[in-house]
Amino acid sequence: MQRKKPNKITERIERLYTQGLSITEIARRTNVSYQTAYNRTKHIQNGFESRTKYLESLVKKKGFSSYTDYKKSLVEKKGFTSLNEYQEHLAIQNGFESYYHYQEHLAIQNGFASRTEYVKNFVKQNGFSSINEYNKDLAKQRGFASRTKYLESLVKKKGFSSLNEYQEHLAKQNGFESYYHYREHLAKQKGFASRNDYLEYLVKKRGFASYTDYKISLIKKRGFASRTEYLEHLAKQRQQQPMNKKLSSLVKQRLDKLKKTQKWLAEELGIAEGTISRYLHGKTLPKRSLQESLFNVLKLPYKTLEDISD
Numbered sequence: 001m002q003r004k005k006p007n008k009i010t011e012r013i014e015r016l017y018t019q020g021l022s023i024t025e026i027a028r029r030t031n032v033s034y035q036t037a038y039n040r041t042k043h044i045q046n047g048f049e050s051r052t053k054y055l056e057s058l059v060k061k062k063g064f065s066s067y068t069d070y071k072k073s074l075v076e077k078k079g080f081t082s083l084n085e086y087q088e089h090l091a092i093q094n095g096f097e098s099y100y101h102y103q104e105h106l107a108i109q110n111g112f113a114s115r116t117e118y119v120k121n122f123v124k125q126n127g128f129s130s131i132n133e134y135n136k137d138l139a140k141q142r143g144f145a146s147r148t149k150y151l152e153s154l155v156k157k158k159g160f161s162s163l164n165e166y167q168e169h170l171a172k173q174n175g176f177e178s179y180y181h182y183r184e185h186l187a188k189q190k191g192f193a194s195r196n197d198y199l200e201y202l203v204k205k206r207g208f209a210s211y212t213d214y215k216i217s218l219i220k221k222r223g224f225a226s227r228t229e230y231l232e233h234l235a236k237q238r239q240q241q242p243m244n245k246k247l248s249s250l251v252k253q254r255l256d257k258l259k260k261t262q263k264w265l266a267e268e269l270g271i272a273e274g275t276i277s278r279y280l281h282g283k284t285l286p287k288r289s290l291q292e293s294l295f296n297v298l299k300l301p302y303k304t305l306e307d308i309s310d
Helices: 008-018 023-030 034-039 051-061 067-077 083-093 099-109 115-125 131-141 147-157 163-173 179-189 195-205 211-221 227-239 242-258 262-269 273-280 288-297 305-309
Strands: none
Touching: 008 023, 023 034, 051 067, 067 083, 083 099, 083 163, 099 115, 115 131, 131 147, 147 163, 163 179, 179 195, 195 211, 211 227, 227 242, 242 262, 242 273, 242 305, 262 273, 262 288
16 A cells, blocks of 8 residues: 555644654744644654554554544543534534634634634645645545545444435434525525525535536536536445445335235335335445334334444
């Protein structure tokens, strides 16, 4: 495996350290604190090629499978269900309406108009042309083909079948009816009448006439002639996923054995028949909140999709 690409500040700190400079001198030359310089070189002192690998090694010695699991364990010991919940708690404890407002405050303290501007500056300082490019690089450092694949891996470790399902869960955990309502809330916090208005504003800043034109541009960059063609491609990709195939086969078998139809199943679950059709064709998976009900109706001894993969 190739060595992970460090950001430019870390790269300079590592280079100066290998040249034999003291931590104090490195901190002075790179304009960081002594502690930061020390932390960014400790992995070299201990024979690791990157800080990430060093941290992973430390937490595995403590019995954790990853650094993420370690952080999750720490916040759970404090009585919180997730790192997000803990961050929200700390922000409110320090007099902020939310963690989002706390991050905005920190950015302004550092001379930026907003957190978005701060993040843009940070990624450019580290040699990236955009936040997307930076996020893609981080995902590749962790061995994933894209940021989406990396995020999907993280949410599956948390027991969710998809990123969308996890986002819905977080929104409800934070008191919103849905992820859609949460995004509407964020847009209004930024001074827009709705999320659509906010998205239109963002894409016009990038030179597009509308959000629709922006989406069409993205699809064409991926080599597709239209949005319909792109969506069909995504559906076919999902159909090849082992879990999609397994669930499709299982539901078909149970309906056949029970001598029932997909219309009957839709009525029992209180969802659209078209949704059941997508399950049967492997194009999508049921939300976590629906999985136990689905298995109960089909008289199966399962509660989640993870149960059928064991």
